Amino acid sequence: MxxxxxxxxxxxxxxxxxxxxxxxxxxxxxxxxxxxxxxxxxxxxxxxxxxxxxxxxxxxxxxxxxxxxxxxxxxxxxxxxxxxxxxxxxxxxxxxxxxxxxxxxxxxxxxxxxxxxxxxxxSDPRGEYLAGWTVSEAAGAPGGTANFDGAAAFPAGISLTATHDAKNGEYILNGRKFWPCNAGGWDLRGADVNVCIVRTSPGAEGSKGLSAIIVPRSATGVRYEQPISKLGHRLSQNNSIIFEDCRIAEENAFAIGDGDLVINKAFTWSAPVAAIASVGVARSAYEYALKWAKTYTGGGDKPIIHHQAVAYTLAEVAMKVEAGRAFAWKAAHYHDMNNANGHAIGPMAKVFCSELLFGAVFQAMKAVGVNALDRANPLERYLREAAVFPLYDAGNIGMQMRKICTVMADPDFDPRAIARSAPTPFDKIARPVKVKQAAKT
CATH class of the missing domain: 1.10.540.10 (Acyl-CoA dehydrogenase/oxidase, N-terminal domain)
Known part of the structure; x- marks a missing residue:
């Protein structure tokens, strides 16, 4: 088939x-x-x-x-x-x-x-290997990361600078990162590697002045502060990191001047994963509430699943779980066909599923009633986890929606391309290019 x-x-x-x-x-x-x-x-x-x-x-x-x-x-x-x-x-x-x-x-x-x-x-024999994705920066004026590829030069957008010391064959990093996951490692002395997005050309705009660089655990001039205490996703680690004259061998740098492409593609790749993660949480909330409704009577003479209001509520949650899974799978299939270049469908799936999730969990809580607020039950945790998804992984209104709209805005965009899994690639400034042009590069 x-x-x-x-x-x-x-x-x-x-x-x-x-x-x-x-x-x-x-x-x-x-x-x-x-x-x-x-x-x-x-x-x-x-x-x-x-x-x-x-x-x-x-x-x-x-x-x-x-x-x-x-x-x-x-x-x-x-x-x-x-x-x-x-x-x-x-x-x-x-x-x-x-x-x-x-x-x-x-x-x-x-x-x-x-x-x-x-x-x-x-091939880590310990099984402990961690890699950090070190992009996000602290809020400020300017500050934050959503406009990483904007036209403004330093200090807007990415403000962690990497000054090239050609004489010694090094880049010197100075600045701060905030929110990166895994970056501090198990002992707050650093992950095995941190792949950092840095500004190698402070005077250039974000689509031209960014690069990627690998910071190994052995690097000096890096300080990892205590992780951020979060509402949800509490088992994962998010760090504040200070770079002070951190010297990294120039051979560790890659995508020089193309750090914007690195960010775009990485978050495009992760988008279907975040989408199915949303489905996983919604599924657990639905299954818990369904089991509750089949056994709890609410003081009546039969389980509350037999009351139409409860049954309809849970049926809606079930539909959302199935719709979300189908969308996430479609986006992943598209990525397999197009080398993870689903710059529209990946974000579409992530946005759709993550926005769907919060409502699905809350509907499950309404079916359970006031007992859903009891922390002995898992629904309050599912609601906290649901709050994370629209905000993390490039943020729905920070980066992901913008990528969808950029693809749609191109004069040559075919609105039926995604349905048939046809390519919708991006060019240097995060705008889609014609397929025939992409084939030449």
Whole structure:
């Protein structure tokens, strides 16, 4: 069949392994870690589960096989992520961010850089390897990251500068990052690598002056502050990082002047993953509320599922879960066909599913009633987790919606292209280009 939603035998095996891991190894850690007031302690509580997930290939499975990864497809990744996020999306984010950090090397790095940095990521005998995706910056005036590719020069947009010291063959980094995930590592002395977006040309606009650079754990001149205490996704670590004359070998830099393309493609790749993560949380809220409604009577003589208002409410949640999964799978399939260049459909899926999620969880809470507020039940946690999704992973109104609208605005955009999985590539300034032009580059 040209269109088939049936999982292959391999995908069913992935699903079973991911589900068993999530329920047997991850789930017992979640409640205590989520309730720990110290965000670093919460993150550290996941370490044993992370090591097991690394052994199963979940931490680097998206890396191509030629560099030691699993080489799994984007659709395969969907199957795994839904099972993990149904138990805890914060933990799954730790794994996702490894991809955000390392996949840019796959797309933009030299062969020497791939061999040097990807192989250690996929062959850590400890099973502890972490990569940080170090892009976001602190709010301010100017400040933040949403307008990273805007026309303004430093200090707007990306303000972490990397001054080239050609004499010594180094870049000197100065500035601050805020919100990067995994960046502090297990001991707040740094992840194994941090892939940083830096401003290498302070006088140039964001679409011309940005680059990517690999900061190894051994680098000096970097200070990792205590992680941010967050409303949701409490098992993942988000850092504040200070760079003070941090010297990095120039051979660690890549995509010089094309850091904007790195950001765009990385967050395009992660968008379907965030979409299916939303589905995972919505699924758990729905299943909990459905089980509740089939056993709880509300003081009546029969379970509340037999009351039309409750049944209709849960039916709507079920429809949202199924619609979200189909959209996420479609976006992942598109990425498999188009080298993760779904700059419209990826963000569409992420925005649609993440905006759908909050309402779905709240509907499930209404079906359960006041008992949904009891923290002994999981629905309040699902609501906190749901609040994260529209705000993280490039933010729905920060970057993702803008990419969708940019594709649509191009005079040559075919509104039926996505339906037939036809390419909709971007050019240098994050505007779509004609397919015939993209084929020449």
């Amino acid at each position: 040209a269109i088939d939603f049936t999982l292959t035998a391999y995908q069913k095996r992935l699903q079973r392994i991911a589900r068993e891991f999530a329920n047997d190894i991850l789930r017992p850690l979640v409640r205590a870690a989520d309730e720990d007031p110290d965000p670093q302690h919460a993150f550290l509580a996941t370490k044993s589960a992370y090591i097991e997930s690394y052994k199963l290939g979940f931490a680097t499975g998206f890396i191509p096989r030629e560099y030691g990864g699993g080489g799994i497809s984007n659709v395969d990744l969907q199957v795994v992520v839904e099972e993990l996020t149904a138990v805890d999306p914060g933990f799954a984010t730790i794994l996702l961010v490894n991809g955000l950090a390392l996949m840019p090397l796959v797309w933009f790095g030299s062969e020497a850089q791939k061999q040097k940095w990807l192989r250690p990521a996929t």
